[in-house]
Amino acid sequence: MIPLEWYLALAAVLFCTGIFGVLTRRNAIGILMGIELMLNAANINLVAFARYMHPTILTGHIFAIFVITIAAAEAAVGLAIIISIYRNIELINVDKINVMKW
Amino acid sequence: MPFDLHSINLFDMGKQFVFTLTLQKISFLAVAFMTFASAVAVVTMKNIFHSLLFLVLTFLGVAGIYLLLSADFLAAVQVLVYIGAITVLIMFALMLTSKLMAKRVSQTMEQWIVALPVTLGILVVLIRLVVLNPWGMKAAPAGPTTGIIGTSLMTKYLLPFELASIVLLVAVVGAILLAKEDKSDDPS
Numbered sequence: 001m002i003p004l005e006w007y008l009a010l011a012a013v014l015f016c017t018g019i020f021g022v023l024t025r026r027n028a029i030g031i032l033m034g035i036e037l038m039l040n041a042a043n044i045n046l047v048a049f050a051r052y053m054h055p056t057i058l059t060g061h062i063f064a065i066f067v068i069t070i071a072a073a074e075a076a077v078g079l080a081i082i083i084s085i086y087r088n089i090e091l092i093n094v095d096k097i098n099v100m101k102w
Numbered sequence: 103m104p105f106d107l108h109s110i111n112l113f114d115m116g117k118q119f120v121f122t123l124t125l126q127k128i129s130f131l132a133v134a135f136m137t138f139a140s141a142v143a144v145v146t147m148k149n150i151f152h153s154l155l156f157l158v159l160t161f162l163g164v165a166g167i168y169l170l171l172s173a174d175f176l177a178a179v180q181v182l183v184y185i186g187a188i189t190v191l192i193m194f195a196l197m198l199t200s201k202l203m204a205k206r207v208s209q210t211m212e213q214w215i216v217a218l219p220v221t222l223g224i225l226v227v228l229i230r231l232v233v234l235n236p237w238g239m240k241a242a243p244a245g246p247t248t249g250i251i252g253t254s255l256m257t258k259y260l261l262p263f264e265l266a267s268i269v270l271l272v273a274v275v276g277a278i279l280l281a282k283e284d285k286s287d288d289p290s
Binding site: 001002004005006007008009010012013014015016017018019020021023024025026027029030032033034036037040043044047048050051052053055056057058059061062064065066068069070071072073074075076077079080081082083084086087090092095 | 137142144179192195216218
């Protein structure tokens, strides 16, 4: 049997990879990819705890489904915002988009 | 020693250095390595389209992890929603902003030197938490999950389920409204 710690360690590593992507990507779409990685890591944690605590109740699975739903909505709205920005100022690099800063 | 189908003894010489890897653990390690390697490729690739393709591989690896956790329904949802819908959505956005891909602009910021220690610090804290905490949980044998998920979505979690559908509707309307071309105040 696989220990629970292995799943948690994999989720932690995946989460940190996502954080690194969010912090370093210049393209806004790359930042969205990093966010998807982090949401997937959280889902692995939820499903692993559901498997190891209550294998018949599956609350973690339900939460993972809600997380997937919110991730889909977030990707749709985020990409729409990115396309709208691109249409207005012809670039989506987050270090150049600072019209709302001052 | 009789041959056991589910355990392969590595380093069988010397009693103190025997550790057994079951087939389950071997498949977990393979899937986890694939997931991790493609996730690293997602955040480090120069070409953003290549990192999108590696993102598909990462999602597939997470689906494999779900299968190892005997979450059959979630694995199918992962493949359908993430690989089938979200990746295609991101691909559309990449194609619509393809001028940036062609220009060969640098995809990473200069602040990765700062970001790497921050990320490694968070990773060390998380791994330390995982290792030091005595979880002490054993996985019980689990059956198919789809029926239980459907029943609890329709009984105990009915209100969040309906709210999620409203959230999806609002997101769809919002996405259309945001991405729509605004012709009213821009005569050009």
